[in-house]
Amino acid sequence: MMSISKVNEKPLVKICGLQDVEVLKSMKHLTVDFIGFVFARSKRQVIAAQAADLVKVLSEWQVRPLPRSVGVFVNPSVEEIEEILRQVSLDVIQLHGDESPALCRELRAKFGVDVFKVFSLNNDPNQAAEDIDLTLAPYEGVIDAVLIDTFDPVYGGGSGRTFSWERSIPYQIWARKMQIPLFIAGGLDPDNVHELVNGYAPDGVDISSGVETNGIKDMIKMTAFVERVKKA
Template sequence: MKRTSVKICGLQSVEVLKSIVHLPIDYVGFVFARSKRQVSGAKAAELIPILKEWQTAAAPLSVGVFVNPTLLELSHILAEAPLDIIQLHGAETPDFCREVKQNLGVKVFKALSVKEDGSIHDAHPLAGYEGAIDGLLLDTYDPLYGGGSGKTFAWERAQPYKEWAEEHQVEFLAAGGLHADNVEELIALISPDGVDVSSGVETDGVKDISKITAFVERVKGI
């Protein structure tokens, strides 16, 4: 049975991170784009070392979430906070993604924003992204922030993107409105390589340890 990776996004608290070091989490996301979960480079630099305290077989990789950054902005952030992966949620071109990979020495995840009916916002083509990205993330479109809407999209429409990812040996992740009570349904339907959650493990806008634990347990079957 395929092992599904877990990404918990929008972490801002040292205390929360320290409370989940026993859970088999694969990626921890820090949001640098405009958001109520936004962190600074200095804050991320405070949080990233906690990942080395993880008590499972492997420590999570750190992911920085950006929308239409410049290469200079990314290099400044990386100088302050040594992220493993740059996740791009804007209109970043294949050439830009390739430049980030080659010049900054990080992996690149490209997010596509999916409308609730399954169509891609701005009809973002995948042609050209071959070799430019390491992960493809489908997230529900939000007109204000691009992603992180807390809403699901038509999951059955994900198949062509999953097939593209498989063909090009790119990790395929699904996000958007996931929580402990629906993530098993998504996994059964589209079998992504990984799932990404943020608001679905929060209570009143704050990361909830019990919800994070329940989500991870459902995905990992523990």
């Protein structure tokens, strides 16, 4: 298992929702740290065989270190993860539902993967920091990164909408105490990511729809996004 707990000088970039091999090949010159493949119900969902072909492309990346492969799941069973991992080499399991600390611990121990736990922010902008700490505390020592996203009633996250970035601060404080990265997702795009990075200094950013045009990953938008994050 590779440690990613060290806070990076430049924010980590994760581009999620890849489905097309040729699109992924066109990205090989980008300084991307994580590439995400969605196994949960979504318009960007992939099956295991499709993801296996996509993951092979990561070994051809022209920028080092190579991007790490991330499988995105919502409330999976251990058996579901195991079946996917028989067919696809994943470095990270990203859990986007109500997964317990016990499941996170089991996945790390059984499969030797890193586990990213997503917390979707509810509609209460005044959620107390104490309540956030109570939510996060059981995950101490069993996850490798925290990712916060805007709540979506259908999928839980992946709404493509931003939240007030001030709300990330209690999560960031906890993640720093745990010495693990904090990723921010939700409504990011090449035009607003510079403000986020410079104003709130997350350890990583996660994007999908914000670098698409008509539902397809857009090379110009992806290049602009990565450059603006890494130069911020």
